[in-house]
Amino acid sequence: MLRKLLPIPLRSLHQVSGHAANQHQQPRLPGGRARRLGRVSLALLLVALIPLTVWATTREEAETAIAEAKQTREEAIAAGVTDSPTNEMIEQAESVLPSRQYTRALQYAVWARRQDAMAMELLAQQEERKAVGDAAKAAVGNYQEPLDVLEGLIARTQSEYLSQSDQNLMMMPDSPALWTAADGEDLFKEPRGPNNVSLEECDFGKGPGVLEGAYVELPRYFEDTGKVMDLETRLVHCMITLQGFAPDDPAITKRHGSNTDHMKLQTYIASLSSGFAWNPPMDHPLEKALRDAGEVMFYRRAGKADFACSTCHAESGKRIRASVLPNKNIPEEWTKAISWPAFRVGHDHVRSSQHRLRGCYWQMRQASPVAGSDASIAMLSYWTDAARGQPAILSDMKR
Numbered sequence: 001m002l003r004k005l006l007p008i009p010l011r012s013l014h015q016v017s018g019h020a021a022n023q024h025q026q027p028r029l030p031g032g033r034a035r036r037l038g039r040v041s042l043a044l045l046l047v048a049l050i051p052l053t054v055w056a057t058t059r060e061e062a063e064t065a066i067a068e069a070k071q072t073r074e075e076a077i078a079a080g081v082t083d084s085p086t087n088e089m090i091e092q093a094e095s096v097l098p099s100r101q102y103t104r105a106l107q108y109a110v111w112a113r114r115q116d117a118m119a120m121e122l123l124a125q126q127e128e129r130k131a132v133g134d135a136a137k138a139a140v141g142n143y144q145e146p147l148d149v150l151e152g153l154i155a156r157t158q159s160e161y162l163s164q165s166d167q168n169l170m171m172m173p174d175s176p177a178l179w180t181a182a183d184g185e186d187l188f189k190e191p192r193g194p195n196n197v198s199l200e201e202c203d204f205g206k207g208p209g210v211l212e213g214a215y216v217e218l219p220r221y222f223e224d225t226g227k228v229m230d231l232e233t234r235l236v237h238c239m240i241t242l243q244g245f246a247p248d249d250p251a252i253t254k255r256h257g258s259n260t261d262h263m264k265l266q267t268y269i270a271s272l273s274s275g276f277a278w279n280p281p282m283d284h285p286l287e288k289a290l291r292d293a294g295e296v297m298f299y300r301r302a303g304k305a306d307f308a309c310s311t312c313h314a315e316s317g318k319r320i321r322a323s324v325l326p327n328k329n330i331p332e333e334w335t336k337a338i339s340w341p342a343f344r345v346g347h348d349h350v351r352s353s354q355h356r357l358r359g360c361y362w363q364m365r366q367a368s369p370v371a372g373s374d375a376s377i378a379m380l381s382y383w384t385d386a387a388r389g390q391p392a393i394l395s396d397m398k399r
């Protein structure tokens with residue numbers, strides 16, 4: 001009875017509510033097809049509209065992006081970013097506007113802006129590094145005994161790595177490295193080699209014969225060779241060019257052991273930077289390039305063990321057997337790690353930075369960098385930069 005009286009409202013009710021279970025029972029009404037058609041075309045219209053609004057770039061958007069890129073360009077110039085490809089990128093963005101390639105124009109403008117933003121960030125980082133180094137230099141001042149430097153760092157940080165050997169702390173005032181350095185001083189001042197001259201005319205970056213604080217500003221770029229050099233390569237350079245030693249003379253080639261000229265000289269020269277803050281210059285493009293290359297090397301995993309330096313040296317408190325490993329990201333720890341030449345108790349010899357570096361690669365079962373190669377200096381540049389601002393411990397004493 002009810003059905004007979006109310007057939008249509010019931011059906012339309014089902015259709016409006018879209019109750020699926022009932023729909024197949026519904027007899028089709030003449031208006032149903034038109035409504036369905038309407039719905040389909042509405043859906044089609046939406047499908048067509050979505051890409052238009054989401055993907056298509058309007059001229060206005062492209063122009064806004066170009067204006068923003070120009071604004072960032074101005075800021076970058078003001079911040080001191082020179083030598084940037086962004087001008088051409090912005091020109092390119094503008095050049096495709098007349099042919100209505102708005103998406104492409106937008107892309108060029110976005111890239112240009114990103115490029116300038118990144119350059120500004122890098123510049124700020126560099127300036128910050130320099131400021132940290134300069135401030136630390138002012139604060140640290142001049143020479144300090146290695147043990148005093150280390151105890152100062154321990155008091156400041158309570159680092160497990162720094163304080164792991166009471167025995168070493170006790171032995172430091174009588175370190176055999178002191179003898180090595182004293183021998184080095186004599187050798188440095190003695191007229192030697194075929195030219196019979198001393199090394200007092202050798203320039204380690206702060207002027208001929210200036211050794212105080214010279215080592216903590218190495219590696220650095222040298223005009224006379226056009227290269228970034230570390231202590232060892234600079235010493236080799238002076239022994240050959242000033243003193244006239246042949247490159248295959250044992251004075252040049254023998255670099256390992258406390259009894260070699262090299263270790264005596266290096267230990268002496270470095271010891272005059274004890275307590276000075278690490279502050280290798282980053283003004284010359286090659287100084288930056290080598291530091292950056294060293295960073296890549298530090299994080300690159302390779303070899304059969306798939307190790308990178310960062311596998312062992314990027315967290316605090318890591319141990320291998322009894323040794324607590326230094327963390328490169330904590331400059332107060334890292335300064336001790338890179339304080340070489342140092343006396344290695346286990347070897348009963350003073351060892352150099354280059355020697356330590358090869359030991360690290362051996363430890364990773366990777367090919368050893370050639371002594372004095374650009375790769376070795378890249379790593380030394382990077383590891384010294386990571387300790388910037390912290391006082392050097394020269395000569396340190398190691399396990």
Ligand code: HEC
Nearest residue numbers: 307308309311312320323336337338360361363364398399
């Ligand atoms: C498998 C872990 C491991 C890897 C990988 C490794 N090291 Fe080491 N590193 C050590 C250990 C262990 C020591 C302490 C050595 C010792 O006491 O004889 C050490 C010592 C050092 C030191 C001297 C620390 C000190 O106390 O004087 C430096 C600097 C260093 N490594 C740098 C590097 C660099 C750079 C690399 C990559 C080229 C590297 N290490 C890769 C484990 C590692």
